[in-house]
Amino acid sequence: MEEKKTGRVLVVDDNEDILFALNLLLKPLVEDVRVAKAPEQIDRFYDSLHPDVVLLDMNFRRDAISGEEGFEWLEHILHRDAQAVVILMTAYADADKAVRALKSGATDFITKPWDNSKLLATLFAGIELSTERHKNRLLEQRMEVAASPFGATAVPVIIGESPVMQRVLQTVAQVAPTDANVLILGENGTGKDVMARHLCVLSGRAAKPFVSIDLGSVPEQLFESELFGYEKGAFTGALKAKAGRMETASGGTLFLDEIGNLPLPLQAKLLAALERREISRLGSTQSTPIDVRLICATNADIHGEVAEGRFREDLLYRINTIEITIPPLRERGEDIILLAEHFLKTYAHKYNKVVKTLNRDARQRLLRHAWPGNVRELMHAVERAVLLCKGPALCAPDFVLQEPAHRTCPTPTLNLERLEQEAIERAMQIAGGNVTRAAELLGITRFALYRKLNKS
Numbered sequence: 248m249e250e251k252k253t254g255r256v257l258v259v260d261d262n263e264d265i266l267f268a269l270n271l272l273l274k275p276l277v278e279d280v281r282v283a284k285a286p287e288q289i290d291r292f293y294d295s296l297h298p299d300v301v302l303l304d305m306n307f308r309r310d311a312i313s314g315e316e317g318f319e320w321l322e323h324i325l326h327r328d329a330q331a332v333v334i335l336m337t338a339y340a341d342a343d344k345a346v347r348a349l350k351s352g353a354t355d356f357i358t359k360p361w362d363n364s365k366l367l368a369t370l371f372a373g374i375e376l377s378t379e380r381h382k383n384r385l386l387e388q389r390m391e392v393a394a395s396p397f398g399a400t401a402v403p404v405i406i407g408e409s410p411v412m413q414r415v416l417q418t419v420a421q422v423a424p425t426d427a428n429v430l431i432l433g434e435n436g437t438g439k440d441v442m443a444r445h446l447c448v449l450s451g452r453a454a455k456p457f458v459s460i461d462l463g464s465v466p467e468q469l470f471e472s473e474l475f476g477y478e479k480g481a482f483t484g485a486l487k488a489k490a491g492r493m494e495t496a497s498g499g500t501l502f503l504d505e506i507g508n509l510p511l512p513l514q515a516k517l518l519a520a521l522e523r524r525e526i527s528r529l530g531s532t533q534s535t536p537i538d539v540r541l542i543c544a545t546n547a548d549i550h551g552e553v554a555e556g557r558f559r560e561d562l563l564y565r566i567n568t569i570e571i572t573i574p575p576l577r578e579r580g581e582d583i584i585l586l587a588e589h590f591l592k593t594y595a596h597k598y599n600k601v602v603k604t605l606n607r608d609a610r611q612r613l614l615r616h617a618w619p620g621n622v623r624e625l626m627h628a629v630e631r632a633v634l635l636c637k638g639p640a641l642c643a644p645d646f647v648l649q650e651p652a653h654r655t656c657p658t659p660t661l662n663l664e665r666l667e668q669e670a671i672e673r674a675m676q677i678a679g680g681n682v683t684r685a686a687e688l689l690g691i692t693r694f695a696l697y698r699k700l701n702k703s
Contacts, residue, residue, distance in 0.1 A: 254374035255279045257298040259286055259320070260336065261307050265359070269302065272363060277374070286320045293327065294478065297533045299377035300370060302357075305337040305344075318351055325352045327479060328488075332377040334369060336361075405438075405445050406586050409579045415442075415571060422569045423449035430506075430566050431544040433573035435687045436621030439544035440504055442573060447500045452540055455499030460492045463505035463692035470513050472529055475520070481530025493526050493537050501539040506566065507547035507558060508692060518562045541566060546690055576618040576625060583613050586622060590629035591641065602636050608643040616648050620687050649677045671699060 254277040258269045266282040273280040281296050283289060286307060292298070301324060305317025317335055324331050335348045338359040345356045354376060355369050405416065422429060423446045431439045440459065447457045465473055472482075476491030493501060503509075509517065520526045521541065525534045543566045552558035576583060587605060595602045605613070609632075618624055632645040674685040686696040 252276065252278045254300065255296050255298045256300050256302065256370065257292050257296055258282045258302045259289060260304040261285065289320065289324065295532050299332060300373040301331060301333045303333055303335055305335050306339070321351055321353055330380045332373045334373055405441065406589055407579065407582045408585060409582045411574045412579055412582060415573060418571055419446055420449065424451060426540050427568040428541040428566050429569045429571060431542065431571050431573065432549070433546060434575050434621055435546045435690055436623030437573040437575060438622050439573060442571065443502045443542045443544060446542055450500065450540065452499045456496050457500045457502065458492050458496035459502035459504060461504045462508045467510060470510065471516070474517065475526045475528055477529035478531045491526065491528065493520060493539060494535055496539045497537045499539065501541050503543045505545055505692060506543040507545040507549055507552055511559065514559045514562050518559065518565060521565050576621040583625065584610055586625055587613055587629050590626050591633060594630045594633040598634060600633055600636065601639055602633050602641060604640045606640045606642050609641045609646065612643040612646055623687065
């Protein structure tokens with residue numbers, strides 16, 4: 248079996264015989280090699296090749312000995328890519344020049360004429376160093392992703408003894424060890440993100456990156472750069488190259504929350520990336536292989552979106568090898584109390600409160616409530632109750648819950664626009680003007696609610 252070639256090499260020298268010789272030597276041994284006769288071509292080749300190593304001559308037009316041009320172009324390369332691996336070449340070597348080259352950021356120094364075995368050893372050591380730097384850069388970017396507002400990580404806690412939740416957890420246990428793509432459906436606040444992390448923890452990729460992105464909170468103009476990444480200079484403000492979420496998740500799990508918010512043009516690009524198992528950063532013609540286990544989630548009627556032409560049917564088939572629907576809290580019976588007790592312990596510890604339990608009236612009130620915001624609403628309700636509670640047990644009056652309004656209307660309107668406006672007004676009233684909370688109550692994203700508010 249032929250050994251896989253590794254390493255992309257850019258050779259920059261104004262001597263055509265040198266370029267021919269190095270191209271002939273390296274072509275059978277590395278993944279790709281390009282040659283440039285003038286250093287002014289470096290940027291063009293850098294953008295198209297993304298070299299692991301640059302073999303850079305030190306003397307061009309200005310003079311044949313000093314090497315000053317080589318130092319200037321070395322500085323240029325390191326300015327655009329601080330982690331570039333550059334090996335300088337010259338026929339006029341001396342100890343001072345070699346020391347200066349290394350101090351200036353060069354990885355190594357080769358004299359002409361070279362010994363092939365020594366040149367190849369130096370080159371492949373440079374390729375290995377470049378690979379290691381790339382891995383470290385990806386690790387740093389993964390750590391940035393974990394702290395990003397578009398995707399934070401947490402230890403999953405799944406609490407549920409109701410029959411409906413037990414069926415969900417049984418399905419999860421069967422699916423998690425595989426690499427099958429999973430689509431999680433459910434209302435806002437049901438814990439789709441927690442279930443996604445639970446799937447990851449039970450999978451063979453548990454020790455690999457878990458990268459999440461809430462597509463409902465990403466402005467449309469940033470979708471592509473967040474998913475696929477970008478090269479330096481790809482757009483105004485792109486001061487350095489950055490890996491996208493799909494690239495940083497490679498080897499692990501990618502969680503796309505609110506997948507229904509993805510615009511149609513981006514749906515096509517996501518589908519192509521999943522089918523080819525590779526991505527291209529914005530501003531790049533180079534493809535990067537990816538290996539991700541995809542988990543998606545949405546609160547939308549995704550099959551209805553397909554029927555209305557707002558979501559690609561072929562993409563749906565790609566992401567929903569397995570569908571898991573998380574039931575709303577109102578259908579989970581005594582799970583409400585189990586969850587409330589869990590949140591009580593969490594917030595009592597957090598706020599150093601001596602609150603031990605829920606009394607009977609509090610339990611009855613929680614069980615009677617409809618929980619339109621699901622588990623998230625319950626969590627916030629318990630947190631608020633723990634903060635306001637003055638005794639060792641939470642009582643019914645400690646819970647400030649918005650009960651559904653009951654009013655009679657002898658001639659109800661059937662105007663959809665008016666009904667929508669009334670729903671928005673009511674949600675904003677219940678949420679006390681909090682747009683995020685109101686969006687949760689309405690079952691739409693915050694950005695969708697902003698658009699509707701601006702339209703009205």
